[in-house]
Amino acid sequence: MQVCFMRKLDYSGAIREAMSQEMERDPRVFVYGIGVPTWSKIFNTTRGLVEKFGKERCFDTPISEDAMMGFGLGAAIRGLRPIHVHIRVDFMILATNQLLNMVSNYTYSTGGKLKVPLVVRAVIGRGWGQGAQHSKSLFSNFTHIPGLKVIAPTTPSDMKGMLTAAIRDDNPVICFEHRWLYWAEEDVPEEPYEIPLGVGRILRPGSDVTVVGLSWMNVEARLAADILQKRGVSVEIIDPRTLAPLDENLIIESVKRTGRCIIADCDWVDSGFSAELSARINEKCFGKLKAPVKRIGFAHTPCPTVRELENEFYPNAKTIVHAVEDMLGLEAANLDGEDFFSHERRFRGPF
């Protein structure tokens, strides 16, 4: 029997530990990006790496996202295993030329001769008055592209196992990390382990309605499920974890059981990943649906800065509760006594 040593670890620690253990295991792995070894340490996720592995394997770059993505591609096809870090996805889009025109088709256009073991980490999500250029998610911009794998783990233990699998994968993997998750803690095994990419997870079993949560929205879904449980509503929460390739069956089977589905995305709804999920659910569950699939996400505006409008822009547990009530024909509950997450009231886990 394998003994598994657990201890509490937060999401940023899980990222750090996965990278550190893989760098230790495989000298070809290196991590780089704007600000990676400097004081900010990318929300603590790169703390201690430069001290442990040196400047050759953990380094800063010019603010040249486009060239630095190409750099990662070149290093990957020539035998190294780069991890390229972006402190905002909004900045990573300067490198989309490389991602969409080069990285994604290098294997295909060479008839499979070249492999691209490249991990691209991108921080997403709501902070504190981040405004229009520091707050995007853009999942569907990348899941739209064949040849890219896209993951968005929610829990620390998923993050450690999936990032480890991503680093060991011979294909480009984009890893989305919501910044409000960095402080979430749970029991995480100490030793290295892999959680296979392309496998979703039922975060909470239930029978009345399926909520498919993306990244941070799983935290909101959990809170919503707790509130709804008090009224006798049983919510099943599914975290796809990997967005591409998608574990479609897990979602389809759940929706067939419950007959109802709400997709809670932390991204824009229009042409978003939730549209893709909804289309697939409608195609595969048509006769079993007791209600139309409902999608929740950002308001279709650029992200405002002032808190009062930010609160209107972002969905949260309240939005999910009301969507479930609507779907089940329940009276709207009074949520005044409930405690919701905010930048000041961080979610710290466990899940």
Added chain:
Amino acid sequence: MVRPTSETTIVTMNLAREPLPKTTAIQLFKSLLLARRSEEYIVKHYPENQMRTPMHMSMGQEFVPVGVCAALNGKADVFASYRSHAAFLAQTHDTDRFFSELYGRTSGTGEGKGGSMHLAAPDQGHMLSSGVVATQIPVAVGAAFANLRLGTGRTSVAFFGDGAADAGVFWESINSAALFRLPVMFVCEDNGYAVDTPREARQASRSLAEAVKPFGADTYEDDSGDVESVYSLAKEAAEKAHRDRRPAFLNVKCCRYLEHVGIGTDWSWGYRDQATVERDWISRDALKTQRARLASHQMSESAIAAMEEEIDKAIRASVQRAMEAPIPAPDRLHAGVFHEKA
């Protein structure tokens, strides 16, 4: 950190060089000829509509990749643009896979999925050439980093046109290669035009080499139009790049004989004058020059003709093999989107 000052070397057509040894002269001639005759085959047979891939012809510019690849003697990782026929053949001499790819056969460089703009023979040091201007340049920088880290002794070379130097990523790549002290060879095949827009209408700098130099790259300018000159310059540049651990930028003036894309000439477009191009470039065509040089090495006309016949025969044989190779089965469409573990 004190670094040696970067230098600029300028070679013009008037600068006399020591002639290269006969064996090298022959090697360069054969390599030039292989590219030229392969493209002449394409020009002749393209209208048959069996090579259904947009062709950006190297004709006229072949001496640049031929000189550079020969100088690096196979120890290069080549990152080329969509105008990469000559670079591919100079690096690999592999007409089998080349024509198979153009004809869309399973025996091609990408089993037909790449085509003319996406040639790849990584086992022979030709990485995937790229159809979006300048995209291949930063990839060469990353490969140089890996080659240095892994001690492969290979030299990373980016081939691109002067149009690519309009792009921000070119400057980002020069800066990062210099900053990271990587011996990348940036080779600009400067034909003076982005399609039909002249360099003067796109770039404010008088000389690209002068603009690149302050980054800490050694810069080289060559308007000799001569393959032996490019060969010698590239050898010197590569040695220095590895010794001083910094990038080299080679700006080699050249002339594209045909239209931007396709097999025809473009004299009717009016952006350049046929008589001037013939006088300045075609009259001193690098292949012709090299052929004349062989005569001065006491090679007989019949010996040279025999080499030409040998290359024509090789091309015919490669085309024959390509035509006999299977076209990919429909189920290959979905294969290879991701790399599968062997």
